[in-house]
Amino acid sequence: MVTSLAALLLTACDARQAVPACSKACGGGEGAGGAQVTGPECPLETSARPTVVDISVRDGLLVAVLSNGRVLCWGEDLTQQCGAVYFLKPWYAAAQACVLEAEVGFPMGVGRTWDDRVAVWGYERDNSAGDGTAEGPAFGEALSVPIPAQERVVSVVSGIPNLALTESGNLWIWGDVALVVGTANGESVQIDGPWLYPAPAPVFQVGEEGQCFVTVAGEVYCFGTNANGVLGLESPQAGQLEPVRIDVPDAQKVSESSDHA
Secondary structure, eight states, X not given: XXXXXXXXXXXXXXXXXSSOOOOGGGTOSSSTTOOOOOSSOOTTOOSSOOOEEEEEEETTEEEEEETTSOEXXXXXXXTOSSSSSEEEEEEEOSSOOSEEEEEOOSSEEEEEEXXXXXXEEEOOOTTTTSSTTSOOOOTTOOEEEOOOTTOOEEEEEOSSSEEEEETTSOEEEESOEEEEOSSTTXXXXXXXXXXXXXXXXXXXXXXXXXXXXXXTTSOEEEEEEOTTSTTOOSOTTOEEEEEEEESOTTOSOOOXXXXXX
């Protein structure tokens, strides 16, 4: 599927160019959201024609990460994660630079960069930029999240909170964690910057919503709000920051939506 999508997206590109670049027909370089990425040269840029290496979809916005570290967006971009309100055809994103993986979420996009660090972009809400009390990234720019330098990031999740899983099995989270929702007095825990989450064992995999994870022992844990019964607690208004073990033995992977896991 990825191969066929790559061929479809890049049909209008000229593979004979020394440094691959799409024409306006397949990812325009100008106009709303089509700004070319600036900054240090990306080591992922090669003379080979780029292919699609990762895809993410969320609420009508689709992104495709190319092998040269660039990102194509199309669809409705309500929180300006790609640099405009909507794209009728694939356009280069304005902020993501030299990424291996990108996740569109709400409110910010999160990516794993070529050097296994973390970057965020888009509209900041609920401390989702991970930079404390400072302002989020400027429009059309990416902001590096200060995960400890010795930690090699292997995957990222975009949500509230945002998460980064490292090679050592550590789970770093930032952004407010909702504990009780759907009430006039909703409760949340404010996490200004990356915080090492107290998982009971090294983490193997994290769900799409960032509320549940699987440990290397095959155990599933969730945290945050129980509004839709995700924590398996009796009260729909229960919630907690501490991990709650879900009775699913020998799990290999957990998948989440907004209403269930």
